[in-house]
Amino acid sequence: MKLELIPAAGSLKRIREIWMGLEESADVSYFLSWGWIENWISSLPDHVKPELAVFLEGNNPRLAFFIGKMTLLRTMGDFHGQRHLFKTQGWFLNTTGIPDFDRISMEYNGFLCKQDESFQLMDILNHLPDSWDEFYMPGLDMQSFPGTKALDDHSPYKTIIKDDIIVLSPFVDLAMVRERGGDYLSLLSANTRSQINRSYRLFEKTSPVRLEVAGDTLSAMDVFNELVGLHEATWTNRSREGAFSSDYLLQFHRQLIQGRFEHDEIQLLRIKCEDNTIGCLYNFVYKNNVYFYQSGINYNLDKRLKPGLVAHVEAIRHNAAEDRKIYDLLGGNSRYKMSLATHHNRLIWIRLQKPLLKFKIEDALKSLKNLLLRLRG
Numbered sequence: 293m294k295l296e297l298i299p300a301a302g303s304l305k306r307i308r309e310i311w312m313g314l315e316e317s318a319d320v321s322y323f324l325s326w327g328w329i330e331n332w333i334s335s336l337p338d339h340v341k342p343e344l345a346v347f348l349e350g351n352n353p354r355l356a357f358f359i360g361k362m363t364l365l366r367t368m369g370d371f372h373g374q375r376h377l378f379k380t381q382g383w384f385l386n387t388t389g390i391p392d393f394d395r396i397s398m399e400y401n402g403f404l405c406k407q408d409e410s411f412q413l414m415d416i417l418n419h420l421p422d423s424w425d426e427f428y429m430p431g432l433d434m435q436s437f438p439g440t441k442a443l444d445d446h447s448p449y450k451t452i453i454k455d456d457i458i459v460l461s462p463f464v465d466l467a468m469v470r471e472r473g474g475d476y477l478s479l480l481s482a483n484t485r486s487q488i489n490r491s492y493r494l495f496e497k498t499s500p501v502r503l504e505v506a507g508d509t510l511s512a513m514d515v516f517n518e519l520v521g522l523h524e525a526t527w528t529n530r531s532r533e534g535a536f537s538s539d540y541l542l543q544f545h546r547q548l549i550q551g552r553f554e555h556d557e558i559q560l561l562r563i564k565c566e567d568n569t570i571g572c573l574y575n576f577v578y579k580n581n582v583y584f585y586q587s588g589i590n591y592n593l594d595k596r597l598k599p600g601l602v603a604h605v606e607a608i609r610h611n612a613a614e615d616r617k618i619y620d621l622l623g624g625n626s627r628y629k630m631s632l633a634t635h636h637n638r639l640i641w642i643r644l645q646k647p648l649l650k651f652k653i654e655d656a657l658k659s660l661k662n663l664l665l666r667l668r669g
Contacts (some may be wrong), residue, residue: 300333312405363380433637451642459638463620464619499566500568516560527590
């Protein structure tokens with residue numbers, strides 16, 4: 293095999309042909325679909341756009357992924373009053389390495405290849421140019437990750453797992469809901485069922501809970517705008533930035549909805565009781581799977597009403613009736629996600645480091661600093 297690096301800026305047509313040719317028979321999530329990828333590339337300034345790395349056998353693409361490249365200035369910590377700095381060349385899998393752009397949150401990340409192909413990570417790394425120091429692979433889907441040889445003791449690379457944790461991605465198996473005649477709540481714990489049933493009883497003292505499904509791009513944008521208002525109000529009240537808090541993030545999603553709704557990849561739902569919006573949900577639909585991306589929940593309602601739970605129950609029932617396969621709540625160990633799920637996948641954020649002297653010095657200084665702190669404590 294040979295490797296070709298193709299700049300995304302100015303090469304969109306060729307990249308589209310390569311990506312869509314592999315995607316057609318690939319087992320990947322919406323985050324590696326052409327709909328998401330094209331929107332991501334077109335949203336970025338030219339100087340930030342990544343390169344496509346494509347592995348070819350003859351003229352036939354066999355594997356592809358994007359590489360974002362950043363020169364990172366690293367602080368090795370204060371040591372005897374001096375600040376030690378060095379630079380590292382960071383490469384980033386299907387992301388840019390720039391936090392302001394990467395807040396779109398890549399999950400179920402990986403390498404794109406046909407479903408009947410298999411590659412080992414070490415083989416991929418060995419074909420890359422030698423100009424990287426660290427390779428960041430965020431949000432990897434551990435189920436489809438191409439081998440773990442780079443993660444064992446025989447690898448030349450040091451493996452760093454972000455926060456030393458694996459993030460669960462809870463999901464609902466919608467076939468199980470259908471097998472129970474649509475009785476989703478019977479799959480949940482007694483405590484969760486009780487909370488949800490009480491919420492419905494309280495809502496329905498006023499009026500039945502109803503679900504509105506956006507049927508065209510115009511109505512989808514109407515739901516999205518209400519969702520953004522509810523979402524940002526919630527996070528502002530928590531003194532934190534929401535998922536749509538920058539012009540870039542907001543424009544990214546408006547562009548995605550406007551460009552991909554007609555491809556049946558975007559689902560926007562509004563859940564109401566009488567004239568009150570309970571909540572709005574923004575989901576992706578891909579290969580008959582549903583991915584819950586963001587919500588706007590009306591927390592001005594009576595706290596006993598559990599509007600977030602009710603909104604998801606309505607969405608899960610709707611998608612089960614639509615014969616979807618799974619309703620994926622995406623990464624996070626939030627209590628509400630775990631209480632609604634029937635199963636979970638696993639995601640991991642990995643950084644590989646080459647065995648370079650600067651990293652060994654950094655590790656030694658960190659160890660010494662931690663030792664000094666313990667002695668002082």
